[in-house]
Amino acid sequence: MSISSFISLLRPKLSLGAEIFCDPEDIGFQKCLERWSNVDVKVPTAIFCPSTYLDVGIIIEVASEHEIPFVAVSGGHSPWSTISSPGFILDLRMLNKITVDNENEIVKVAGAVLTNELAATLSEAGRCTTVANGNTVGVIPYCLGGGISILTAVAGYACDQITEATVALADGRIVRANENLEPDLFWAIKGSGCHFGIVLELSLKTFPLSILGSDDGSHWAGTFIYTLDRAEEVCKVLEPIMANEEYNTAGSIVLAAPPPAFQPMLVVAPRFMGDPERALSLFQPLSDLGPSMMSSSNPLFFEYQHAIDYACAKGDFKHFNLVGISDFKTANFLQVVEVYKELLSTCADAGPSSYLIQWHTSVSKPVVSESAYSHQDIFIWLNTFSWYHQAENRDLVMDFQNRAIAAIRKDQEEANYVDYASTNRGAPVERRYGGADRILKLRQLKQKWDPKGVFTREFL
Ligand SMILES: Cc1cc2nc3c(=O)[nH]c(=O)nc-3n(C[C@H](O)[C@H](O)[C@H](O)COP(=O)(O)OP(=O)(O)OC[C@H]3O[C@@H](n4cnc5c(N)ncnc54)[C@H](O)[C@@H]3O)c2cc1C
Numbered sequence: 001m002s003i004s005s006f007i008s009l010l011r012p013k014l015s016l017g018a019e020i021f022c023d024p025e026d027i028g029f030q031k032c033l034e035r036w037s038n039v040d041v042k043v044p045t046a047i048f049c050p051s052t053y054l055d056v057g058i059i060i061e062v063a064s065e066h067e068i069p070f071v072a073v074s075g076g077h078s079p080w081s082t083i084s085s086p087g088f089i090l091d092l093r094m095l096n097k098i099t100v101d102n103e104n105e106i107v108k109v110a111g112a113v114l115t116n117e118l119a120a121t122l123s124e125a126g127r128c129t130t131v132a133n134g135n136t137v138g139v140i141p142y143c144l145g146g147g148i149s150i151l152t153a154v155a156g157y158a159c160d161q162i163t164e165a166t167v168a169l170a171d172g173r174i175v176r177a178n179e180n181l182e183p184d185l186f187w188a189i190k191g192s193g194c195h196f197g198i199v200l201e202l203s204l205k206t207f208p209l210s211i212l213g214s215d216d217g218s219h220w221a222g223t224f225i226y227t228l229d230r231a232e233e234v235c236k237v238l239e240p241i242m243a244n245e246e247y248n249t250a251g252s253i254v255l256a257a258p259p260p261a262f263q264p265m266l267v268v269a270p271r272f273m274g275d276p277e278r279a280l281s282l283f284q285p286l287s288d289l290g291p292s293m294m295s296s297s298n299p300l301f302f303e304y305q306h307a308i309d310y311a312c313a314k315g316d317f318k319h320f321n322l323v324g325i326s327d328f329k330t331a332n333f334l335q336v337v338e339v340y341k342e343l344l345s346t347c348a349d350a351g352p353s354s355y356l357i358q359w360h361t362s363v364s365k366p367v368v369s370e371s372a373y374s375h376q377d378i379f380i381w382l383n384t385f386s387w388y389h390q391a392e393n394r395d396l397v398m399d400f401q402n403r404a405i406a407a408i409r410k411d412q413e414e415a416n417y418v419d420y421a422s423t424n425r426g427a428p429v430e431r432r433y434g435g436a437d438r439i440l441k442l443r444q445l446k447q448k449w450d451p452k453g454v455f456t457r458e459f460l
Helices: 003-013 027-033 053-065 115-124 139-144 183-195 228-243 276-282 284-288 304-312 330-346 391-408 436-449
Strands: 019-021 046-049 070-073 088-091 097-101 106-110 162-168 174-177 198-205 220-227 249-256 265-272 293-297 317-325 354-361 380-388
Touching: 003 019, 003 046, 003 053, 019 027, 027 046, 027 088, 053 070, 053 088, 053 162, 053 174, 053 198, 097 115, 106 115, 115 139, 115 304, 139 183, 139 198, 162 183, 174 183, 183 198, 183 436, 220 228, 220 276, 220 284, 228 249, 228 265, 228 284, 228 330, 228 354, 249 330, 265 276, 276 284, 317 391, 330 354, 330 391, 380 391
Parallel strands: 046 088, 070 088
Antiparallel strands: 019 046, 097 106, 106 198, 162 174, 162 198, 220 265, 220 293, 249 265, 249 354, 317 380, 354 380
């Protein structure tokens, strides 16, 4: 069936509120196509914006029957929510809804709700949950892929907050999945959800704002800036802090070349969730090193992500990747520093790029649920954020990214490599989903729930 016949067949079946954009010149079409990165952006034949869950089920059923490829899009931060003709995009933004249920300590998030929208709504209700560090990241895909956050220290990974999912399946049926209903689908949703269906709605556990260390949900956040030649001393100070399980801390060690000087420097941004006086003593060694600049603030729950709003800008050429490391080695990080310096001196176009270590350490270990996600034991991640303006620099920039990853993994057994499935689908499956039993179960469940690969070919 041609895509135009497909659209004509579907139009009368959908709700009055549903929209279909077919003209790339249409402003609605173009708005839907705006993405976090222009790397490999493709133009679909159509963009469907369903306005009810039933619409989604009907679209999937007909697309599946006629083998018309499609991808869902929420926040548009991944490289996988773009598709070329004759495929179409399923844009979920008209389904957006946030319902806070304080009595049951959950929040229901539907459609393509973004991180900042959820954080603001929860804050107003005096609650919080694990949310991404980037404001414009789509909440549902973030949770489905694991969900690392500053709050991981106190609340756990985002996938472990999921108590129920409403899912549109490959045959168009819409089901609820939780511990009792479709428990195997529920297990797969938590960590690999986008390979099993379109998740229309998630129920997430919420927590009082006080888990962040104060009644109003504010926490201590510091910024210490050093020249790159201080990297070794800084890391030596940070090593024991990152491993210290007496406090709830999180933070990042960032290699960046920010304006106005555009010179590479080291920015340490620790967070402390607890009595701010204790934060001052814990991070005193960072002050004692005599940074070029230092400051501190007490951001509220809905404000803490604002610090990286610049990185959420749409367009241009960007890649975002995370690899997990079991323990932080200063010597390896110093090699990453060298790679970063060489990146900037070889490719000035990649100046906005930054490589960073992010960590979270906690006193009490948050609850981990049985799920497809396997990296709850990782508390240190290398984030390579590559950003350039000229498409032809892609291979060069990716080569530096790979070198940075190789440097941080030096002397690590290859069998223990960890890749974050939400940012890298190309890595061997064993690195994304740990354990042969888990992978076997995922393959069996894929056969059960999406044997034709309507959503993705992963696990087939
Ligand atoms: C600037 C930035 C900051 C980030 N910060 C963090 C962070 O702090 N922690 C972290 O863990 N990750 C972080 N990430 C990674 C991010 O969580 C993943 O890339 C996530 O998948 C993005 O979701 P999205 O809705 O924005 O992307 P999209 O590209 O819209 O969706 C991602 C994938 O999910 C599919 N999909 C979309 N909606 C649905 C749905 N409802 N049901 C099923 N499948 C769906 C898409 O087809 C695509 O394959 C960040 C990424 C960027 C670029």
